[in-house]
Amino acid sequence: MEYQLPPHQRCACHLLNLVATTDASLAEAMNDTYKRLFCATFAKCQAIWNKTGRSHLASEVVEDKCGLQIIRPNATRWNSTCLATERIIRIIDEKGEDSIRGVCDELKVKMLSPAEVAFLREYSITMKPLMKASNILQSESSVYMGWLLPVIHQLLSKLNRLEISSKTCTPLIRALQNGLHKRFGQMMEDPELAAAAVLLPKFKTSWTDRADVIEAALTYLKQHLETSKNEGELQRESSDDEDFFSRPLSKTLPSPFELDGYLACASDNMELLHSFPAIKKLSLKLNTALPASxxxxxxxxxxxxxxxxxxxxxxxxxxxxxxxxxxxxxxxx
Structure with a gap:
């Protein structure tokens, strides 16, 4: 008996990690203004993070003046930098710039300028969709392989909207877009992954505007539904030959019509799959795996x-x- 392993699927969270670190760093080479602003802003932030991490007295100063502690980035988790920048922005919004200015004076580090605060705020807004996408894909409940393409398409859509209103982080947004297309481009053209998304009632065919992707997914589904139907008929004929008094099965919808009925239903509950046995069987096959490790x-x-x-x-x-x-x-x- 020959065993056939499914095709290798790279971890989506690891790819997003590369996009957020390796590909995002290429934005500094695209624009000198962005590079100077990025380096100046994060140099001052790093000084604050270093001071609060090395001394308990510094942590007490931050607690006294801000009411919150500073989150320090972790080298092994790229999203920790996003969380750290969000905490600084939160302190400025809730306590005012005087709180951060008082911390900088006590710790003897340079204060962020208004332009650098605005850049930090826009950087946090730009990286937040990437962080949310990673959190969704690394979950282990209520997430299936069919979530991969809808999440990536939605992430690209959010970056496209941010690019219109961006003032200083346009190079970063373009670097992230290029990284997503480079690392997920082949997956976005894969009809099997698109079919897995279509077979989830939450998405069906509404997760993308690309007609060619949806058409390839529907073609894939029709072919595999027809194949499973033929295999079922052969098995039923062989069982009928063995059992002379076998009873004919009740008539069911042909697989192509079953697919049309499934797509026409307005419900987005997973319980919908129980009404379409062939669709449910194929959905289990395509969506059993997780998009991340x-x-x-x-x-x-x-x-x-x-x-x-x-x-x-x-x-x-x-x-x-x-x-x-x-x-x-x-x-x-």
């Missing part, structure tokens, strides 16, 4: 916490049971 990495992290040096002789069955209990403890009442 974050759930697997969390599983390995939990396994590392259980399988310590003092428990190295634990039985494999016992280890698997403990891991399942730890990961599914929220289902226990």
């Amino acid at each position: 974050a759930a697997c990495e969390r599983l390995f992290s939990c396994a590392g916490l259980l399988f310590t040096s003092k428990r190295s002789r634990i039985d494999s069955v016992n280890f698997e049971n403990q891991l399942l209990l730890k990961l599914n403890k929220r289902f226990r009442k």
Whole structure:
């Protein structure tokens, strides 16, 4: 018996990480004005982050003058920089620039200029959709492979709208757009991934305006539904030959008409798939996988916490049971 593995699918969150770091850094080479403003702004922010991270007294000064603590970026997580910039903007909005100015005076670092504060605010707004897209795709519940293309298309749409109103971060937006097209361009043309999105009642055919992508997805679905229908008829004929008194099955809609009926339904609830058996079967096949490997990495992290040096002789069955209990403890009442 030959085993056929599904095609390799790269982790969407890792690709977004590359877009937000490697591709975003190319914006500095596009525009000298953006490069000078970016370097000056983040140099002052980095000075604040370094001071608050090295001294408890500095943290107390921030707490006293701002009422909030400064979030420090983490080199291993690109979105920590976005969270850190959002915290500075939040302090300025809620407490005023005098609070940050007082912190800078106490810590003896340079204060952000009004132009740099405006740049920091626009940078945070630009990177926020990318951060939200990553958070959606790295979830392990209510997210399927069919979410990948709708999320990427929506992300590109948001960046296009931001480009119209952007004043200082236009090079960054264009760098992010180029990075998304470079790393997800082949996926966006894949009819199987588009079909997976169509087979989710939440999206169907409304997630993109590209008629060629939807047409390729519908063609893919019709071909596979027809193939599964023919296979089902062959299996039914063989079972009829073996059982002389077999009863004919009740008539059901042909697969192409079943697809039309599914697309015509206004409901966006996953329960809709139960009304269309062939559609449900194909949706399970295409949407079982996750678009990112974050759930697997969390599983390995939990396994590392259980399988310590003092428990190295634990039985494999016992280890698997403990891991399942730890990961599914929220289902226990």
